[in-house]
Amino acid sequence: MKEIINRRDFFKFLGFSAATFVMTPSLLKAVTIPHIVVVGGGFSGSTCAKYLKMWGGNSIEVTIIEPNSTYVSPILSNLVLNNKKTIANISFNYTAHAQKYNINMIHKVVNSVDKSTKVLTLDDNSTVSYDYLVLAAGIDFIPVLGHDDYTKVPHAWIAGDQTTILKTQIDSMSDGDDFIMSIPKSPYRCPPGPYERACVVADYLKNVKGFTNSKVTVLDENAKIIVEEATFGSAFNTHGVEYIPNATVTEVNDTTNTVTYNVSGASAILKSAKVLNIIPNQKAAKIIFDTGLNIGNWASVDAISYESTLENGIFIIGDSQGTSQPKAGHIGNAEAKVCADAILRKINNVALYANPKTNSACYSPISTTQASWLTAVYEYDATTKNMKAVAKGNYPVSGAPSSRNYSKMFEWSTNLFADTFL
C-alpha cells in the first residue's frame, strides 16, 4: 500500500519540482553500507550482532530479528526449580544492543527467506533485505506420540514460561509423588543439562522439601551418561535417582500422566508419575528446514566461518549448526565471534583466519550448594571443515562437585551473560 501512495505522491509533485528546481531525487550512487541480519537473539545471535558492531562499527548495519523483547537464559534455569534463582534473575533485554551498539531491533517472527532476492518476510508481511544473513534460531523439537501439549507435560528446555510451568508442577508434589524425566538422544541442547536437572530436582525434593518417599526416575535414550559420567553417576546414587539407560520414550499420555518407553527395543513399559518432564529429541530450528539449509537434522556449515555449505552468504551458528561441537550457550557465544570475524573479513576482502578456535565451558549445579564443571577447546580441521577437540588437552576435562565450584559458577555466568547481552 505504501508503495502505491508514494508513487502517486511522487508524480503529483513531479511537475512542480521540475519547474522550480527544488526537488532532487537521488541520482548519485553512493556505496551502500552492507546490512547483516541476525535471526534469533539467544546466546549466539546476540553475541554475533554485538561483536559485528564492536569490530565492524559504522562500516556495517546490523539488525536482530527476535520475536521476544526479553530473553530468559536456559543457563542457570534449573536453579529456578530449587528456588536459588528467579526468572527475573536470568532475564535479559536488548537495550545495550540497540543503544550501545546501534543495532536495529525488530521483535517479529521471520516467516520466510527468499535466498535469491535476499529478502526476509516477517509475520506482519513487512520485508527486510539483507546482504549477509546469520541464522541463530536455536532448536526445534521432535515430539513423540501424544506429546502435543507442553503446558501439561513440559520440556522446560526453552527457558521462561516452560520453566515456570515445571517449577509449579514440582511444587505441587507431595511426599510420595514421583517425578519422571527423559533425556533426548544426543546431540541435543546442553549435554550436561538433563543430568544436572535430575540432580537438582532430586536434591530439592529430598533435602529442601524433606520428602523421603518420592522417587526421581531418569529415562535416558543414550547408552550411558554422556558427559561427566563419574560426577552425575555418583550424584544419582547419593540422591537416590533411578537411572535407566537405553530408554526410548515412544508415547506420552497427558491425561493419565503416563509415559511409554522401551529399553533397547524390548517390550513397552508404562510408568505414571505426578510430574512428567519429557525432553523431546531435537533438530535444527524450523527456519533451517524451511530455507533448505539442513543435511539430516542439522545445518551443514564450514566451521571456518559457519557459512552454509549449501548457500553462500548465509551463516548458521549456535544450536542449529551441525558441527561436532556441543550445543550450548557458552560455545554458541564462541562460534558467534568466529562467524562475526569471518563475515567482516569477507566484506573487507581479507582472507579468513585459517585456524579459528572455540571453547566450551559449563558449570552444572547438582544441589543447592555444589556444582561441577566441564570444559574443552576446539580447533578447525581444514580437511573435514569441522571442529575437533585439541588433542593435547585430553578434552573434555571436568571438575568434581564442590561448594567453591558452586560460587565460581556465578562468576562464570555473570561474565558470559555480560559478554553476550551488555
Added chain:
Amino acid sequence: MKKINSLQTIGLSLSLATFIVGCGGGGGGTTTTSPSTYSISGTVPGTVIEAYCEDGSFYTVNSTDNNTNKHPFSLNIPNGLNCKLVMITNETASNPADYIITPIEIEADGQSSTYLTIDKDIQLGNIPLETPGINSGWTPGVRTPLKVTINGKKVHVKKVSYDPMDTDNDGILNVYENDDNDSLPNKYDDDYDNNGIKDVNEVSSDKDHDGINDNYDKDDDNDGKEDSKDNHNDNPGSNDNDNNQSNNNNNSGSTIILPSTFTANTGRLLGSQCAQCHGTNGVSSSGIDSIKGEDNLTHEIYDDDALMNAQANGYTSTEILAIESWLNNAQ
C-alpha cells in the same frame, strides 16, 4: 522496498549543489573535550526544522523571522549519531495537511544519503525551500528529498540497504508516509491506519510510527523530550527506557565508540574466546580476574585454577603470544 530505484531513473532533477555555496566552518574551535551536541545552522524561509535520530530521539527548532526570505536557524543534534533532517514550510497553517514537508538529503564528498552524522558544527547555507510567500502555484504535502551538498569532509553520510526509519527506502521517513492514504501523514493522523481505533488506544510497539521499537526509543512519543525526562508523556502505555523491563540485568550505562572501519586482528579473534569467562575485551564484571593489559600471559595462563589450566592446554605458545599482544594493546 526498492522504490528509490524508480526515482533514480527520472533524470530531470537539478542538484541543489549549484546554488548552495559557502559552507562555513561554524564554531568548531579547538576544544579538547567533545561536546555532546553540535549545531546545524543555515537560513531558510519561515520553517520548522526537525531532526529524527537513530536512537529515537527527536529535535526541533523554528527559524527566526528577520523580515527577509532567509530566516536563520540553528538546531543542536547529538555528536556522532545518525540523524535525518526534515524541514516544514507553511508551518503556520492550522491544518497539518497544508504543510509543505521536505526531507533533506545530504550529499557529502561523493556520498549521498538522508542519514547525516556530524562531529562539528556545520553550516548548510541558504536552503531555498518551497514556500507560499515565494513560490506561486505551490501545493501542500510531502516532498521527495531535497539535496543539499556539503563538501570537504565536514559531515558523514551513511547509505543503508535497510533503514528502520524509512522502511520502504524512498527517502520519506515512516512518520511522513501516509499509510491510510487520507489527507494527513502518519505523524499528524490520530488513526494512522484508519482502522477506527485511535492510535493512542492501539496496542503498538511503536506508538510514534518512527520505525524504532518503543523499548529502545529514547523519545517514544517524539515530543522532543527524552522519556526519562518527560513528565507528562502523552503516550499511554509507553515504556520509560530507564525502567522498561522487569529485570535489572541490563544496566549498560557505559557507552563505547564504534570503529569506522574493520581491521582484522588475529590476537583479538583468539582473545575474544577468553571473554566468556573474563569479560568483553578482558574486562571482568565478576570475581574472575580481568585480563585486559596482561603482559605476561605465557606465565599467567597456567593459573592455579583447574578449569583455566585445562583451557590453557588448548593453545599454542604462538597463539598465547598473539592474545597477549592484543590484551596488552587493546584500547
